[in-house]
Amino acid sequence: EAQVTQNPRYLITVTGKKLTVTCSQNMNHEYMSWYRQDPGLGLRQIYYSMNVEVTDKGDVPEGYKVSRKEKRNFPLILESPSPNQTSLYFCASSDDRGGTGELFFGEGSRLTVL
Amino acid sequence: AQKITQTQPGMFVQEKEAVTLDCTYDTSDPSYGLFWYKQPSSGEMIFLIYQGSYDQQNATEGRYSLNFQKARKSANLVISASQLGDSAMYFCAMREPRTYKYIFGTGTRLKVLA
Numbered sequence: 001e002a003q004v005t006q007n008p009r010y011l012i013t014v015t016g017k018k019l020t021v022t023c024s025q026n027m028n029h030e031y032m033s034w035y036r037q038d039p040g041l042g043l044r045q046i047y048y049s050m051n052v053e054v055t056d057k058g059d060v061p062e063g064y065k066v067s068r069k070e071k072r073n074f075p076l077i078l079e080s081p082s083p084n085q086t087s088l089y090f091c092a093s094s095d096d097r098g099g100t101g102e103l104f105f106g107e108g109s110r111l112t113v114l
Numbered sequence: 115a116q117k118i119t120q121t122q123p124g125m126f127v128q129e130k131e132a133v134t135l136d137c138t139y140d141t142s143d144p145s146y147g148l149f150w151y152k153q154p155s156s157g158e159m160i161f162l163i164y165q166g167s168y169d170q171q172n173a174t175e176g177r178y179s180l181n182f183q184k185a186r187k188s189a190n191l192v193i194s195a196s197q198l199g200d201s202a203m204y205f206c207a208m209r210e211p212r213t214y215k216y217i218f219g220t221g222t223r224l225k226v227l228a
Contacts, residue, residue, distance in 0.1 A: 101164075
């Protein structure tokens with residue numbers, strides 16, 4: 001089954017404790033990206049990657065890091081989480097080799113930073 | 115700056131009636147893609163419909179159609195014959211081919227009444 005898998009789905013952590021949210025897709029998509037969803041703000045793009053070893057900042061990259069060492073994986077790293085990073089996070093991928101380029105989303109990861 | 119605006123935070127529609135969800139966008143790039151996504155209460159993001167900036171005809175997908183008015187920079191979603199299962203949050207989004215950034219609106223919460 002074609003899918004984007006995120007882990008963990010739910011996480012409560014404390015300020016300053018480094019954490020990684022993993023994202024993996026099995027559709028051989030070149031494009032992958034991370035978003036955070038906050039009430040009243042919609043989804044905002046954090047980082048995106050056009051291909052292996054190629055990453056770019058989205059609209060809200062502060063406090064986050066990413067890496068793209070393999071085509072299928074695109075982890076989101078919070079080096080020193082703060083309460084304002086409490087949010088619902090989505091990973092998504094798309095096939096930009098033709099077609100519409102719609103995003104395929106993971107199920108989301110709800111992060112709470114205390 | 116690129117922007118997506120959804121001015122209706124919430125809407126109600128009677129079952130079996132049609133409803134229009136508004137979306138306006140702003141970009142200086144002549145080439146772009148417009149998307150609508152649905153987010154049910156369960157939280158997943160579902161792709162509904164796509165419109166390319168050079169497409170001559172309005173996109174349609176089953177009960178969904180996109181009313182694309184390029185001069186007005188609007189891309190409204192029309193849902194015909196509303197069903198109870200259409201109750202969800204709806205997001206309008208734009209992708210810029212040049213930067214591969216995705217921008218989302220703040221969403222419209224639709225409630226279908228029996």
